[in-house]
Amino acid sequence: MSPRLVPGGTDRVRRRDRPIRLTVDGEPVSGVDGQTIAGVLLAAGRTAWRTDPAGEPRGVFCGIGACFDCVVTVGAERDVRACRRRARDGDEVRTQARAEDR
Amino acid sequence: MTRVVIVGAGPAGLAAADAALRAGAGVSLLDAAEQPGGQYHRMLPAAFRAELPDKIQHGRRAFDRRRRRVLDHPRCTWLPETSVWSLELRDGEPPLVHALRGVADGADRESVTLVPDALVLATGAHDRVLPFPGWTLPGVFTAGAAQALAKGERLAVGENVVVSGTGPFLLPVAASLSQVDARVLAVFEANQPRTVLRGWTRDAGELVPHLKKAGELAGYAAGQLRQRVPYRMGRAVVEARGDGRVEEVVVARLRADWSIIPGTGRTLAADAVCVGHGFTAQLELPVAAGCDLAGDAVLVDAGQRTSRPGVFAAGEITGIAGAPSAVDSGTVAGWLAAGGDPARITGALRRRDRGRAFGRRLARAHPIGGGWTGWLRPDTVICRCEAVDHACLNRALAAPVTAGARSVKLATRAGLGPCQGRICGPAVAELSAAAGAEVARPHHRPIAQPIRLGELANLRTEENP
Ligand SMILES: Cc1cc2nc3c(=O)[nH]c(=O)nc-3n(C[C@H](O)[C@@H](O)[C@H](O)COP(=O)(O)OP(=O)(O)OC[C@H]3O[C@@H](n4cnc5c(N)ncnc54)[C@H](O)[C@@H]3O)c2cc1C
Numbered sequence: 001m002s003p004r005l006v007p008g009g010t011d012r013v014r015r016r017d018r019p020i021r022l023t024v025d026g027e028p029v030s031g032v033d034g035q036t037i038a039g040v041l042l043a044a045g046r047t048a049w050r051t052d053p054a055g056e057p058r059g060v061f062c063g064i065g066a067c068f069d070c071v072v073t074v075g076a077e078r079d080v081r082a083c084r085r086r087a088r089d090g091d092e093v094r095t096q097a098r099a100e101d102r
Numbered sequence: 103m104t105r106v107v108i109v110g111a112g113p114a115g116l117a118a119a120d121a122a123l124r125a126g127a128g129v130s131l132l133d134a135a136e137q138p139g140g141q142y143h144r145m146l147p148a149a150f151r152a153e154l155p156d157k158i159q160h161g162r163r164a165f166d167r168r169r170r171r172v173l174d175h176p177r178c179t180w181l182p183e184t185s186v187w188s189l190e191l192r193d194g195e196p197p198l199v200h201a202l203r204g205v206a207d208g209a210d211r212e213s214v215t216l217v218p219d220a221l222v223l224a225t226g227a228h229d230r231v232l233p234f235p236g237w238t239l240p241g242v243f244t245a246g247a248a249q250a251l252a253k254g255e256r257l258a259v260g261e262n263v264v265v266s267g268t269g270p271f272l273l274p275v276a277a278s279l280s281q282v283d284a285r286v287l288a289v290f291e292a293n294q295p296r297t298v299l300r301g302w303t304r305d306a307g308e309l310v311p312h313l314k315k316a317g318e319l320a321g322y323a324a325g326q327l328r329q330r331v332p333y334r335m336g337r338a339v340v341e342a343r344g345d346g347r348v349e350e351v352v353v354a355r356l357r358a359d360w361s362i363i364p365g366t367g368r369t370l371a372a373d374a375v376c377v378g379h380g381f382t383a384q385l386e387l388p389v390a391a392g393c394d395l396a397g398d399a400v401l402v403d404a405g406q407r408t409s410r411p412g413v414f415a416a417g418e419i420t421g422i423a424g425a426p427s428a429v430d431s432g433t434v435a436g437w438l439a440a441g442g443d444p445a446r447i448t449g450a451l452r453r454r455d456r457g458r459a460f461g462r463r464l465a466r467a468h469p470i471g472g473g474w475t476g477w478l479r480p481d482t483v484i485c486r487c488e489a490v491d492h493a494c495l496n497r498a499l500a501a502p503v504t505a506g507a508r509s510v511k512l513a514t515r516a517g518l519g520p521c522q523g524r525i526c527g528p529a530v531a532e533l534s535a536a537a538g539a540e541v542a543r544p545h546h547r548p549i550a551q552p553i554r555l556g557e558l559a560n561l562r563t564e565e566n567p
Pocket residue numbers: 063064109110111112113114115132133134135139140141142143184185186187224225226227228229245246247249250271274381384387416417418419423424425428550551
């Protein structure tokens with residue numbers, strides 16, 4: 001039981017998806033061109049990818065860039081809001097733990 | 103030629119641009135997003151190459167026409183993926199607008215500065231969500247997040263989803279979830295039918311012109327009934343539980359003040375819960391511009407002028423009243439910012455007034471009951487960023503040394519995390535007020551959007567691109 005993308009083939013808006021591949025902490029994850037990084041992670045069955053200062057898991061909350069719960073590292077860029085950043089083919093995404101900044 | 107700079111290309115900002123262009127001004131329209139439309143007219147990403155994008159959008163025609171008219175206009179400069187991070191005050195003139203252009207939170211965005219003759223702020227709102235036990239568990243989303251992912255990415259946040267909170271917005275959220283094949287188990291409206299009915303029908307004379315909006319709501323409701331999604335009033339999700347993610351929620355019956363009626367809690371298995379208790383206006387830019395506020399909104403006069411010279415405001419930041427009202431206040435703001443004659447927009451002014459009345463009724467029909475604080479437990483997180491719990495906040499509020507708004511922040515770090523109190527601010531304010539402590543001035547954020555130190559250090563600025 002998890003979030004999922006409406007399959008392109010049956011979607012009533014008739015998408016013509018182009019697959020993309022990223023890595024998340026080194027593991028390959030596939031997505032669809034146009035998805036946000038949060039969308040890719042959720043559709044891949046991950047609901048959490050960060051730990052908060054108390055060590056608890058976090059993922060998407062507000063979905064529009066207001067809460068900063070969803071931040072990831074993309075390549076060399078830290079603290080990128082996954083709900084606002086479009087995923088690009090080849091993105092190397094790393095998850096973050098808030099406690100490690102301390 | 104008057105140069106009107108408009109921040110935000112949602113329903114309000116786009117209408118403002120349209121009106122300002124009609125009035126003969128040059129327009130720079132900025133939005134942090136890649137496409138115009140804001141929260142309401144959220145467009146599918148171009149990369150999805152959808153053949154029938156209109157299948158999931160209603161009222162799209164008028165929007166598409168306006169979008170094309172504005173973006174293709176020779177006097178309009180459209181700046182997508184452009185986030186305003188600060189406003190620089192000037193004497194007697196609207197502030198300079200500093201923005202960064204490039205992918206969201208990217209490290210090498212281009213910095214631009216715009217020099218407006220008139221500035222229209224239309225930055226919209228984000229969901230307001232009250233804290234409750236378990237609300238930090240993955241699988242708890244704001245209602246807006248569920249909507250954004252469904253409408254903007256064709257993604258269902260879960261398979262068995264519960265929608266809870268207050269306000270008519272919960273219905274389109276449920277409808278969008280169904281459209282991406284999620285099973286919506288129920289929609290819970292915290293307010294009693296009596297509160298909602300009275301709020302909508304008081305001063306019923308005002309209601310008539312808004313039959314269209316009401317009809318739209320009824321349409322949603324009917325759609326819900328057809329899809330057999332139960333709509334339950336006087337109930338709320340008061341707890342989410344699960345091991346590392348949502349597995350079940352506790353739904354309780356509430357009194358009119360939102361306190362829980364003891365013994366009414368029932369558990370419901372769900373893998374996602376979408377919660378919205380209304381909206382919080384994104385006021386950081388108006389506050390940075392020095393605009394006076396009226397409660398939770400920017401104070402504006404009949405011409406959408408703020409208290410600062412040359413600065414106008416429109417849409418949800420001037421009062422939560424939905425997308426149609428945002429269009430009307432945007433039209434007024436854009437037209438007058440461009441120096442247009444008010445006598446030529448009497449229709450928009452009248453519709454704008456009705457929109458304001460609609461907003462007042464919306465607030466009356468879907469108030470937040472003070473009893474929600476009773477849902478909290480000592481270990482319930484209040485500030486999500488810093489994981490500050492209720493007990494910690496209460497200790498700071500009770501201690502005479504730390505009870506001032508600033509000291510509570512410093513002692514607990516509530517509101518000092520990356521979101522700068524956007525999410526917990528209203529809840530902390532309400533809990534502080536309830537404890538008789540001083541309430542922090544909200545929305546004061548020196549930096550409206552994150553900027554990297556590197557970017558700050560080498561700002562090479564391009565003016566009025
Ligand atoms: C997540 C979410 C989903 C919603 N979905 C719906 C819906 O489906 N149906 C409905 O009736 N209502 C919806 N609403 C309610 C919404 O508020 C609408 O009433 C309407 O979109 C408001 O119009 P607006 O122009 O005032 O603001 P918005 O539509 O919110 O537009 C504001 C725009 O300003 C931009 N912006 C903000 N700050 C900056 C900055 N610093 N720099 C650059 N750009 C900036 C944003 O990117 C955004 O595009 C939703 C609200 C939210 C928060």
